[in-house]
Amino acid sequence: MLGYAVRRSVVALGLVWVVATLVFLVIHLIPGDPAELLLSQGGFAPDPAAVAELRTQLGLDRPLPVQYGSYIGGLLHGDLGHSLLDEHPVAEEIALRLPRTLELIAAAALLAVVFGLPLGTLAALRAGGPADRALSVLAGVSMSVPVFVVGTLVVLVFAQKLRWVSAGGFTPFSRDPLEHLALLAMPAATIALGLAAVVFRMTRSSILEVLGRDYVRTAMAKGVAPLRIVVHHVIRNALIPVVTVLALHLGTLLGGTVLVEYVFNWPGLSGYLVNAVEARDYPEVMGIVLVISVLFVLLNLAVDLLYALLDPRVRHA
Amino acid sequence: MERRDLHRLAVPLAVVGGIVALAAAAPLLPLADPVHIEVSARLTPPSEGHWLGQDEYGRDVLSRAIWGARASLAVSFLAAAIAGIAGTALGLLGGYFRGVVEILTVRSAEAVLCFPPLLLALLVVTLLGPGAGTLIVALSILYAPSYARVAYAETLAARNLDYVVAQEALGARSGRILLRTVLPNVAPPLLVQFSLTVASAMVLESGLSFLGLGVVPPEPSWGLMIRGARSTMDQAPWLLLWPCLALTGTIVALNMLCDALRDVLDPRGRTVSANPFRAFVSGLLPATEPAPAPPALLRVDGLHLAIGHGPGALPAVRDVSLAVAPGETLAVVGESGSGKTLTGLAILGLLPPVVRVTGGRILYTGRDGTTVDLARLGEPALRRLRGDELSMVFQDPSASLNPVHRVGDQVAETIRAHRDLSAAEARRRAVALLDRVGLPDAARRARAYPHELSGGQRQRAVIAAAIANGPRLLIADEPTTALDVTIQAQILELMAGLKAQAGGMGLIFVTHNLAVVSEIADRVVVMYVGEVVEEGPVAEVFGSPRHPYTAALVASVPEGDDDRLSAIPGVVPPLHDLPAGCRFAPRCGLAEPACTAGAPALESLGGGRSTRCRRWREVA
Numbered sequence: 001m002l003g004y005a006v007r008r009s010v011v012a013l014g015l016v017w018v019v020a021t022l023v024f025l026v027i028h029l030i031p032g033d034p035a036e037l038l039l040s041q042g043g044f045a046p047d048p049a050a051v052a053e054l055r056t057q058l059g060l061d062r063p064l065p066v067q068y069g070s071y072i073g074g075l076l077h078g079d080l081g082h083s084l085l086d087e088h089p090v091a092e093e094i095a096l097r098l099p100r101t102l103e104l105i106a107a108a109a110l111l112a113v114v115f116g117l118p119l120g121t122l123a124a125l126r127a128g129g130p131a132d133r134a135l136s137v138l139a140g141v142s143m144s145v146p147v148f149v150v151g152t153l154v155v156l157v158f159a160q161k162l163r164w165v166s167a168g169g170f171t172p173f174s175r176d177p178l179e180h181l182a183l184l185a186m187p188a189a190t191i192a193l194g195l196a197a198v199v200f201r202m203t204r205s206s207i208l209e210v211l212g213r214d215y216v217r218t219a220m221a222k223g224v225a226p227l228r229i230v231v232h233h234v235i236r237n238a239l240i241p242v243v244t245v246l247a248l249h250l251g252t253l254l255g256g257t258v259l260v261e262y263v264f265n266w267p268g269l270s271g272y273l274v275n276a277v278e279a280r281d282y283p284e285v286m287g288i289v290l291v292i293s294v295l296f297v298l299l300n301l302a303v304d305l306l307y308a309l310l311d312p313r314v315r316h317a
Numbered sequence: 318m319e320r321r322d323l324h325r326l327a328v329p330l331a332v333v334g335g336i337v338a339l340a341a342a343a344p345l346l347p348l349a350d351p352v353h354i355e356v357s358a359r360l361t362p363p364s365e366g367h368w369l370g371q372d373e374y375g376r377d378v379l380s381r382a383i384w385g386a387r388a389s390l391a392v393s394f395l396a397a398a399i400a401g402i403a404g405t406a407l408g409l410l411g412g413y414f415r416g417v418v419e420i421l422t423v424r425s426a427e428a429v430l431c432f433p434p435l436l437l438a439l440l441v442v443t444l445l446g447p448g449a450g451t452l453i454v455a456l457s458i459l460y461a462p463s464y465a466r467v468a469y470a471e472t473l474a475a476r477n478l479d480y481v482v483a484q485e486a487l488g489a490r491s492g493r494i495l496l497r498t499v500l501p502n503v504a505p506p507l508l509v510q511f512s513l514t515v516a517s518a519m520v521l522e523s524g525l526s527f528l529g530l531g532v533v534p535p536e537p538s539w540g541l542m543i544r545g546a547r548s549t550m551d552q553a554p555w556l557l558l559w560p561c562l563a564l565t566g567t568i569v570a571l572n573m574l575c576d577a578l579r580d581v582l583d584p585r586g587r588t589v590s591a592n593p594f595r596a597f598v599s600g601l602l603p604a605t606e607p608a609p610a611p612p613a614l615l616r617v618d619g620l621h622l623a624i625g626h627g628p629g630a631l632p633a634v635r636d637v638s639l640a641v642a643p644g645e646t647l648a649v650v651g652e653s654g655s656g657k658t659l660t661g662l663a664i665l666g667l668l669p670p671v672v673r674v675t676g677g678r679i680l681y682t683g684r685d686g687t688t689v690d691l692a693r694l695g696e697p698a699l700r701r702l703r704g705d706e707l708s709m710v711f712q713d714p715s716a717s718l719n720p721v722h723r724v725g726d727q728v729a730e731t732i733r734a735h736r737d738l739s740a741a742e743a744r745r746r747a748v749a750l751l752d753r754v755g756l757p758d759a760a761r762r763a764r765a766y767p768h769e770l771s772g773g774q775r776q777r778a779v780i781a782a783a784i785a786n787g788p789r790l791l792i793a794d795e796p797t798t799a800l801d802v803t804i805q806a807q808i809l810e811l812m813a814g815l816k817a818q819a820g821g822m823g824l825i826f827v828t829h830n831l832a833v834v835s836e837i838a839d840r841v842v843v844m845y846v847g848e849v850v851e852e853g854p855v856a857e858v859f860g861s862p863r864h865p866y867t868a869a870l871v872a873s874v875p876e877g878d879d880d881r882l883s884a885i886p887g888v889v890p891p892l893h894d895l896p897a898g899c900r901f902a903p904r905c906g907l908a909e910p911a912c913t914a915g916a917p918a919l920e921s922l923g924g925g926r927s928t929r930c931r932r933w934r935e936v937a
């Protein structure tokens with residue numbers, strides 16, 4: 001197990017490097033000069049002097065390998081560069097906002113698992129029955145509704161019409177834990193709706209598949225009690241693909257919370273990212289993309305390790 | 318494609334088609350100008366001229382919803398198509414040339430998958446600025462790798478197909494062959510991929526437009542409409558309704574289409590309901606009937622099994638009777654489809670849910686001396702017997718062991734299901750059992766996972782679990798078939814040895830291997846298409862068969878010890894098309910008109926022998 005963990009970690013480190021390099025290359029090798037692009041908003045040809053100045057400011061006039069070296073060197077020191085607009089260090093802003101985004105994702109994942117897993121198991125054990133059919137249709141629809149539609153409707157109904165909660169925002173946990181959680185609930189539930197549907201579907205099909213396996217029949221032939229068969233033989237094996245799919249979706253959410261944070265005014269990474277994209281503030285966009293992608297890679301590493309923990313065969317692969 | 322498939326596809330296809338048609342026809346419809354601003358009429362509710370009302374700039378909502386569909390659909394379909402063509406080409410190239418080309422195409426496309434999708438789209442928007450064109454570029458980049466993967470895998474698979482290899486050997490241009498072979502194969506998965514891509518491209522497009530980073534105002538788009546309506550939702554909440562409904566409805570329809578396509582094109586995903594567990598948890602059969610003439614151990618009387626319900630039910634097993642005495646080994650032989658395995662499963666009450674007992678009795682006399690009918694025993698009572706008094710070993714030991722639990726624990730599980738023991742004590746006994754079935758270094762092997770053992774060792778472990786509680790009857794269903802020949806012999810030896818030690822244990826050995834039968838069994842039952850055709854002591858039945866089928870089986874055994882019962886002319890008739898009269902008649906050299914007129918009965922010949930052939934005296 002340890003050897004496997006080490007091997008996977010090395011691969012993940014390599015991927016982190018690949019991601020960092022890709023981010024660097026995207027900005028430096030795409031056709032067109034970023035400085036020129038940045039200044040050419042509004043359809044006017046930019047002033048060459050201004051472009052040259054910006055190039056120097058961005059360090060774009062240095063040879064590529066030198067730029068790459070200082071970029072990687074900066075990363076190793078946790079330096080993600082500075083905003084073009086206000087010189088604010090990108091790393092600092094990310095450090096402030098990232099935990100809020102992660103909290104939102106974690107809360108959504110928790111809700112999704114709490115609802116999706118038991119309901120998926122139930123539907124599989126009663127496959128074809130009325131409960132299964134109703135749940136499957138419900139899941140199909142929940143998966144299809146875009147998250148910002150759900151969010152907007154949630155705000156309309158619960159905040160505007162019923163006035164149960166305020167329309168969104170954020171209160172630090174340290175200031176008022178209850179209000180913090182109350183404000184977390186709406187965006188988390190919005191994300192969780194679609195995610196729970198994914199967990200539900202995956203759990204259902206995975207359990208159905210495992211139920212047909214020979215070792216389940218063998219366990220029955222041993223006279224093992226039904227509940228123990230479900231818990232001990234079925235769920236653990238069925239969980240393996242569920243974990244993978246859930247993690248994949250969580251990774252997608254790292255970028256996908258943008259919409260929900262926007263709808264609910266949740267001050268995570270997204271507001272920052274959307275503003276940066278609108279202003280074409282390269283260092284900010286690069287920094288956020290890099291951090292999230294690295295998290296994405298690390299998440300996949302965590303999944304691989306969890307996978308190995310659940311399935312002893314993987315450790316030797 | 319079956320009609321049922323067409324039905325499944327019809328509804329989502331019609332909905333998606335309708336939406337596409339409506340969007341395509343937008344310029345022809347008598348719609349208001351979607352970008353015409355009329356500030357004085359802002360937020361007016363539905364009226365005669367504006368069926369769905371007017372938005373925050375007084376623009377016509379109906380017109381914007383239909384024109385908005387154009388934008389969403391155009392972006393999604395174009396992006397999906399570009400991604401599909403580019404990705405498929407990359408995958409084909411990578412799979413065909415391998416090596417460096419593979420790295421340049423498939424592997425580098427996969428680098429895209431290192432980034433969360435929405436984030437990558439935002440990155441592209443940063444570089445190119447918002448707009449429909451940017452969206453198409455971003456979404457194409459995003460989705461091309463998935464196509465590349467599918468095409469790559471199919472190309473690799475096609476490369477190894479026999480006829481591709483053969484044609485290449487004949488000097489044909491392999492590129493063209495590959496294209497001809499691969500494209501039809503990749504078409505179905507790519508079609509599914511395409512509809513998936515359209516649906517998720519639409520979600521992303523509307524999301525980006527909603528953020529103000531997609532379609533540029535004043536062009537209509539559903540995402541933009543929701544964005545606009547959101548800002549005025551306290552005054553005019555109904556404006557949210559239409560774009561939300563349109564967007565969600567379209568995506569639901571697209572997803573339904575994906576599901577239907579996947580089911581139709583990939584029938585593997587369809588086998589959902591056939592799991593024995595449902596019968597297991599819900600199956601409470603009627604109460605026990607009084608049993609006449611109790612057997613010493615087990616007697617199956619006139620057992621009938623049917624697959625399915627109603628008039629379409631297939632007679633899988635008909636009128637099967639057999640008996641096992643304590644300490645006796647009964648072999649049940651027959652080709653696949655003879656019903657031998659189902660008969661074994663019926664004894665333990667482990668039939669798949671589609672198979673029902675439609676007649677007969679399975680009388681079993683237990684340790685406490687009472688006789689029960691296993692065919693009518695309730696599930697809780699059956700469960701107490703299974704693994705304790707009645708045990709079963711299945712064909713494939715690798716599939717019979719749960720891959721995520723240690724071998725020793727799986728043996729201990731049988732003990733703890735029936736005996737009130739501490740975990741440590743059960744584990745100690747499991748090690749002793751593994752030692753008894755000849756697993757070297759049992760204490761260490763008990764802690765191993767199934768994949769760490771060889772096939773033979775796994776079957777030993779499965780047998781250890783089966784005999785853990787000293788069962789009175791052990792049913793072994795082809796326990797050596799999945800193993801190679803030398804291991805087969807060892808397992809047979811083990812089973813014979815265990816039976817000798819256990820004294821009174823009865824053994825039912827289900828197999829198609831006659832050599833194994835003569836080695837291990839006292840008596841044999843020969844089955845053919847769900848019926849017993851001959852029964853008797855092994856030496857006599859094989860020495861002088863009294864049924865043409867048995868005779869043919871015996872004659873087909875080659876000199877070696879690996880026989881496959883394949884040399885009998887003709888084929889086993891399918892259950893839905895059984896011949897009238899004697900079921901063996903179409904393959905029987907002795908068949909006469911009387912044989913097909915009426916089904917022969919099982920005739921007792923004395924000396925424990927019986928046969929289901931009217932001309933048994935003439936069987937050489």
Ligand code: SF4
Nearest residue numbers: 899902905912930931
């Ligand atoms: S009954 Fe007739 S057809 Fe059937 S096995 Fe005997 S001889 Fe052949």
